[in-house]
Amino acid sequence: MDNTLLQSEVFRLQNLKNAIRAFPNNNKLQQLLVADDQGNLYLLEANGDQLKIENKQQISTGKDINYLDLLISPATSEKDRIIVTSGSQVLGLTKKLKEYLKHDTYSADLIQFAMIEGNQMFTAGEYMLNEYTYQNDKVGQLCFFLSPGKINCLQVHYLSSKAHPILGCQDSCVRVLNQDQVLYVVAMTSPVICMHVYAPQYKEISSQNRIEHRRCFVFGLEDGTIVAADLGIERANILFTFKVSSIASIKPYDFFKTGKTDLIIARQDGIVEVYQDDQLRVQKKINEGITSIECGQFFNLNGPTEIIISTFQGRLLLLREGQNNSISKNQKDIELQIKQLKTEIAELQNKQMKDSQKTGNVSKQNNSNKVQVKFKVSHKLIKNDKDGSYKLIIDCQYPIDIIVLNGQKSQKCYTIKDLKVSNYEITINQSDIYNIFVIPIDINSSQSFSINVKPLGQYQSINLMNIKHLPLSTLNLKGEFTKQDMIMWVNDLTDLQNSQEDTQTHLFRNATLDSYLQIKFKQGQALFKSDSISAIYACRQFIMGKANERGIQVEVKWECKNDSVVLYLQKIKSQYDDCIKQQKNYEILPAIKELLVDNPFSVLSKEFQQIYSTEQELSEIYKVLPKNLQYLEDLLIDTYVSKCNLRSQFDMNIENVKSLWKRDFSELIQYILK
Template sequence: MDLELSRIDYTLVGLTSPKTMKLLPNQGPKMMQRVAVADKDGVLQVFSLKKGEIQLGFRTSPGPPVSCLELGGAFGTVKDKIFISAENEVRAYTKKGKLFLGFDTNLTEPIRSMHVSGSNLLVCGNHVYNQYHDCKDANSYLCGDQINDVMALVAEKTNRLTPVLACEDRMLRVLDRSQVLHNVQLDAVPTVLHLNGNDGGEGGDELMYGTADGRIGVVQVNRNEVNHRWILNDGKRRSGILCMDCYDITGDGVLDILVGHQDGLVEVYSFSEEEQDGSIVVERFSHACSESITSVQGGVVGNAGFDEIVATTYTGWLFGLTTEVMDKQVGVDTRTGNLSISQDARMKIMRLRSEIDEIEQRVNRERDRYQSATLDKSEGMSAIPFIAINDQITLCKEDASYLLTLEVQTAIDNVLLQSDVPVDLLDLERNSAVVSYSACEPDSGNFLLATYRCQLNTTRLEVKIRTIEGQHGTLQAYVTPLVQPKCCQVRQYSIKPLSLHMRCHTFDPERPYNVLTLKGSFSLAEIHAWIVLCLPEVPEKPPTGDRGSFVFVSTFLDTMLQCTYSKGEAEFKSDNISTISILKDILTKEATKKKIKLDISCVVNDESVFHTLRLLHPKLEAQLQLANKVAILDALRELETHDADATRCLLPEYKDMLQNEKKIQAEFKKQPAHLDRLYGMITDLFIDRHKFKGINVKGKVPQLLEVLDKYDLDNLMNFFKQQSD
C-alpha cells in the first residue's frame, strides 16, 4: 500500500544545522504539538499552529550559530526541556521560554553534536568527547578520527550510561566512562545515530545509524558484545543521511522509520508484513526536495487528528508532509463546473495576498533607497554580502568517483570549475544545470574550465568528478550566487595522489604484495603528514600512540594498501606496483623538501602484476564490449537510413541492441574516456614494473597498445612475461 502525503510549508527561519528541530511532547494522542527550531542566526523559537496561523510561544535574541538542539528532562518525567548548543556553550529553556541553564563547557573545539540523558550532558567537538554530570566534568575521550554524532543508550532500561560515538573512520565506538568498550566496524561512514523505536527497543540497547551512502542499520549493544541486527541493502544509490526518527505515520500500529537525506529526499520505511522484527524494511514513501533535509520528526502539528512528517531544510524552510487530504478545500460545482473554495481557503488566500503586497512595498522602498544612495555624490561604502555555502566532496565507492555538492542559501547563478590536474566530469541525472567547456592550456597548469549555468531558483548543485591516480593538485569551484551586487566565493578541494583509495578495516594477507620500506630521521608527525598528503580519509591529527596503521582499498581496482609507520620507519604493502611507485615518488619528494635523508628499499613481487591484470580484466572486457556495441549501433543506424526493410532480417542480438539503444548510449555516455583510463592503468603498470628494475620500457609502449587493441587476457599476460625475461 502506497502512502499519500501532502506538503504544507509552515515558515522560513535562518540557515539550519542537522538535528536542530524537535517537536515537544503532546499532552495526549493525536493532540497538536509545538515545534522548537533553532538556526544559525542563534535564534531559538517555539511555536504552534492554530487554524493554519503560527502562534509564537517564545523567541530568543540572535546570537552565535546553534549547532544542536535536544530535548531532555529528569528520568521518569516528560522530556520537554529544550537544550541548545552554540560554540562552546549549552543553554536550556523550559517549554515556556524560561532560561534555567547557561553552561560553558570550556571545550577546546566548538560543539558539533550533543545528547542529553537525565542529568548527564554529552557533548562532542571534532575529536573530543566530554560527559558532564550535573554540570560537572565526569568523563572524557580523545578520538583519533572525526566524531560525527553521539548518542547514549537508555539508562533507565540498561541501568548504566553507555555513550556511542559515530566516527569518520567507519566505526561506532562504544564507551565505558573514558575507555572504549567496543569498536564496531561498519562498511560506510556513520553520519547520524538514533535510538531504535525512539526508546532503544525492549532492552533499551538497540541503536539505529544512518550512513554516508544512504543506508540504515541497527546494532544491539551489550556489555560483552555488539550484534548487528540488520542493515538496509536494496541496491539503490542514495545520498548521505542527516537525520532520522521513528513514528507510526502509516497508522498500522508499528513504528516506521523516517529518514532525511543530504540530497533533499524524505523517505518512509516500514517493516515488511512477513517479518516485523526489523530484518526486512521496505520503502513506503519518498518526497524530493531541492535542499538537504537537516531535521525530520513525526507528530501532529498542522491539524489535530492528522499525523504528519515535519522537516527542516538547510536554507531554513520548515514544512510538513501531512496525512490530511488538502484537496477538500477546493471542489468543483457539478452544475456549473466552476471551482468552489472553502471559507478557510478564502481567508488564507486573502492573508497571503496582503502579505505579498506588504513585502512588495517593502522591497520597492528598499530598492528606491539603494538607488538614491548610489546617485548620492557623498562618499559611501559598498559592501559585498556574505553568502553561506554548504559544500562537501565525497568519494563514491560504487563508481570510483567524487561527488561535489554545493548548497547556497540563495539561488545560484553559475559555478565555474577549474582544475590544475586532469579530471573527468561525469553525467548526473539529477543535475539540471547547463554545462559548457572552455579551451584550456595544459602547459600553463590548467586542465579543466567548465561552467555550470543553473536554472532559476536552484540552490543546490551536484557534480560528479573522476580523478586519475598519480596526478595530484587542486580543484577550485567559483560559486556566483544570483544577488546584487555581483560577488563570487571560491572553494578549494585537494586532489590526492592516491585519490581513489578509501579506508577499510580488514587486510587480506594472502595476496601477492610489493613492499616499500622507508627509514630516516623523520618524526611520527612528519610521516603522518606525508600520508595525509598522499591519501584521502586520513585524520589530520597524528595517532595518539607511538605507531600508526591504516588499511585502504582501491575503489576502482579493489587492490589493497597497508600503511604502518612510527618514528624513523614506515612500511607500505600493496598488490598494485603502481600504488607503490606513486607513494615512493611523493614521499621522496617531501623528504627532499625537508632535507631528510631516506633509506629506501623495495621488494617487488612479479606475481602482483598478473594479479592486478586479472583484477582489471572484467572491467576492461565489459568496457570493450560496450564500445563494440556503440560501434555496431552506428552501423545499424546507417543501414536503417539506407534500407529500412533490411533491419527486419537482423539477428536477434542486433534487434535487441536497437531496442536498448538509449540505455546503451546512456551507459557509454556516463563513462567518458573510461577505456582510455583502463589502457593508461595497464601502461603505468608495465612502466612501473620495469622502473623498479632500472629498465626504461617507454619505447615498448606502442607494442603494448597493439596488444590491447586486440585484447585477450592470455595474450596480454604473455606480453608482460616476455618483456620480463
C-alpha cells in the first residue's frame, strides 16, 4: 500500500459548512465553492500555496444554507451555475454569485437536496420529494412522492432522455422513481448514506456527456459496504461490491491518472483512503472529523491529483503525493498552526476582558485563562454488528477536555486521557437515553446533545419481503391503544420508518445474525413476528410497560415456536465457531513463521498459505475476538432468559447453560426447549 500523501492547511473558516464543491477542470486551476453557517457563499482560488477568497456573497434569504451543489445540465444555457437551498427556498446563482432564480416551496420541512436537470427540478426534505417543471427560470409544481424511508441522498438517473430521481434511503433501499411512482427498488444491506455518478472508464462529467454518464452509480452504505450498480429500466445490475471500515463520503475520481475511476473514501474516524478497483492503495490519517471531500487540480495544473477535504474544525486541507523529505515543511506548517491557534486564544481572552470591563463585571479572582465562546459540536452514532455495541464519534471546533455521559441507568465522565484525540470515540454498550456534555480545553462553556440507544436498535428497517419460510414466534396485542400510540411505542424500541397507512407493516433485520422482526399494527391491534424469542420478549415487556404507565388495558397472547429458537441458536453457534476458528488460525501463525525460516513457501499446505497471507487481517480480528465471543454468549443467555420469563419459568440455571454451550450443543438445545 502506498502512503505518500502530504498534508497542509490551505484555508480556514471558523463557521465552515460541511459541503465543498469543485468547479470543473477547464484546462486551468480549479476553483472551490464553500459556505459558512451565516448564509455566506465563498468562491476560493489558489494564491501561492494557499486558497484566497475571490468572491463572497450573502444569499438573499438571510438564513443558514442547507445544501449547495453545481449545476451541469444539458439544458443549462450558462455554464457553471450553482444551486443552493435555505430553509424552504431554492436559489440559483451564477459563478459570480449573482442570483437568477428564487423559488419558495413553502415546505414545513427543510429542503436538504435540490437538483435541476433540463426542464425538471427536484427538491427533497426528510421524507418528501417534489418534482417541478423548470422553464426560463420559472418553476411550476408537477408532483410529489412521500418516501417510506428517510431520504439520505438524492441523485438523478436518465432512462432514454428523461431524468428520473433516485433516492438513497435510511430503510436500506434505493428507490428509482418516475414522477410519483416507484419504478423499482434496490434492496441494500444497510442504510444508504451517499451516492455518486460512477463510470469504470473515468471522464469528467460535463454538460455535453452528462446523460450518457447517468446510468451507473456508486453507493456508500452505513455498514461500510461499497456498491456500484448500473440502473436499467426495470432493474439494477450490480457491477461490484466490497467492504471498507466505515464511510463518511465518497468521491469517484481518476486519482492515479490511468483513465479508470478510483474511489476516494473519507472514513467516519477521520481517515482518507484511495481504492483502485477494490484494493487499498493510499491511506492518510487526518486526526479530525472529515465533512466533505473534493479532487482535482487546485494548485498545480500538471502535477499529481490533489485532494481537498473540509474538517469540522473549519479547515480546508490539501492532500497530495510527495516525497517523505518534505517532513520538515510539514513540521513548519504545524508550528505555524500552533502559533495561529495561540494568537486566536489570546485575542479571545482580550475580547472577553474588554467585554467584562465594559459591564463592570471583572472578577477579582481572574486568574483563570478560560474564555467563554460559542462553538459547534457534531456527533455520529454508529452500530457495530459484530458485538452489538455503538460507537459515538464526537467532532468539536476546539480540543475537548471532558465529555460527560449522563444516562438514566448509568453516568460516566471521560477525560482527554480516555479518548482517542483524533476523533473522540466512545463505546456504548447499554440501551438508554443519554445527555452528552462536551467541555473544550480552556473554554468556559459547554455544548450538550442527546442520543437514544434503543432496546432493539440493532434491528434496522428494511424493505418488505416474504419471510413466511422462516419459523417465527408471535406476539398478539389487543387493547384500547391508538395507531399513534403504537407508532410512538415501536419508535422507542427501534427506528420506525414513515408511513401514512391505516394498517402498517414494517420489517426489520438484525445484521449480526440475519434475524428478522415483522410488526403489523392498526388501531387496537398489533402483531409481532420474529425468529428471535428475545425480540418478542423485549417488545412485550416494553410495550406493556408503556401501556401500564397510561392505564391502557392490553390483552396479550404469544406463541414460542421451538423451530425458531433452534434456528436462532444455530446462527449463534455458527458465528461462535467461526470466531474460535479465527482464534486458532491466529495462534498458529508463529509456528507457520518458524517453519518458513528454513523452508520455501510452497512447503505449506493451501490452508496454512491462506492463514499466512491473511496475517494482518487476523491480527485485527484477534484484537476484538474476546468482545465478540462475549457478545455471542450474551445473546445465548438472553435467549434462554427470555424464553423462561415468557413461560413464567423462574428456576433458571444460567451456569448450566454456559457449561452446555461449551460442552454439548445438542444437549443445550434440549435443555433450553424443555
